[in-house]
Amino acid sequence: MKLALSAAVMAGLMTGTVSAETLGISMQSFDNNFQTLLREGLQARASEVKGTNVQFEDAQTDISKQLNQINNFIAAGVDGIILTLADASAAPGISEAAQKANIPLVYLNLEPGNVGQLPDKQAYVGSKETDAGTQAAQAACDLLKKNGKESTAQVYILMGDLAHQASRDRTSSFKDTLAAGDCKGVTIADEQSAAWTRTNAMDMTTNWITAGRPIDVVYANNDEMALGAIQALKSSGVLMDDVIVIGIDATQDALAAMTVGDLDATVFQNAKAQSASAIDAAVALMSGKPLEKQVMVPFELVTPANMNEYAHRN
The missing domain is CATH 3.40.50.2300 (Response regulator)
Structure with missing residues (x-):
């Protein structure tokens, strides 16, 4: 155009x-x-x-x-x-x-x-968007190893708008880092675009929960989507101690969620x-x-x- x-x-x-x-x-x-x-x-x-x-x-x-x-x-x-x-x-x-x-x-x-x-x-x-995905994956793997789930975890990815290079790079580098390290045995159970928004992410996560599959990690390409995932998990009665949630941006809302133990890590942009x-x-x-x-x-x-x-x- x-x-x-x-x-x-x-x-x-x-x-x-x-x-x-x-x-x-x-x-x-x-x-x-x-x-x-x-x-x-x-x-x-x-x-x-x-x-x-x-x-x-x-x-x-x-x-x-x-x-x-x-x-x-x-x-x-x-x-x-x-x-x-x-x-x-x-x-x-x-x-x-x-x-x-x-x-x-x-x-x-x-x-x-x-x-x-x-x-x-x-x-x-x-x-450098690939750095964000790499750092998020390393944090996820460290947490999974503490829980003894580095080979069995079910990982879900909330992507941003697929028209943006940031979404593609943050997702691919996250998966590549997991595959190359101690957590190469984990399963990427699903990855869907929630277009950077909290509401879309909440709906998508609710669908995953409703499907009845285990969720060990939710990695979101930004904090807004991570917060949407947290809302869905809590609304469904999932204990946040049982799920690792990681975002990107380190917004004030995300840091507030981290303070109460709902968000496990984020990557400051x-x-x-x-x-x-x-x-x-x-x-x-x-x-x-x-x-x-x-x-x-x-x-x-x-x-x-x-x-x-x-x-x-x-």
Whole structure:
């Protein structure tokens, strides 16, 4: 899917009539917990950079809506664009449109694919998604070994939106790490997409429980889905001591669940650092400064032993 630039838009861009240092920001969804943290981080960092204004739009997980927002940013002559993708398949068209308009573009958090081939004045800021899956798997295996279930456990995976590279990478690296280590005997009983949402994850987990199969581990590609799984397990009378639940993001809701013993581990994704780096990257590109195609912020494993360190990180 490609974005069309009219002659009138191009003429408007060349006149330079729009005020400088305006960043158009399209967010995948304002309703998503982690996306909200990113939006707050973007606003906070932008307020620290003198002369930088930001305009936020909510794509509501709708690819068409996001494409319209990008078109509107280009038509308005913004100085730079930051976006969290509603669908990675739209990235080539978005990149092409921004390149034609000579507007710097920064993809944030959700990888566009082929990052190394992004045009000039474009970059990706995020975290190495395979690291998240690897850390989650190592935590799951350590807990299973304590319970003596490293060879018999039934593992269920709640995936994010399959249109996102993050979901695919977090899932594949989790499975690969289990298969290569001490827990290679476990069974991946099922893996389904709950599209990053708590409600979908609760429904999916309820279906698994209703099917009557044993559940030893639930690994979710984000904390929202992990929390949905916990709600379903508790509503069905399952004792949380009997199930290992692991998420990703280390949101405040997730840490609260860990405090009461419902969530066993999560992987901290640094929203503040990603957001600040995205603003800094956009400003650098707008200023004509060289920048790596990828700016990576490390993931960090969070367990009950160190969770207090993360209480105010996002």
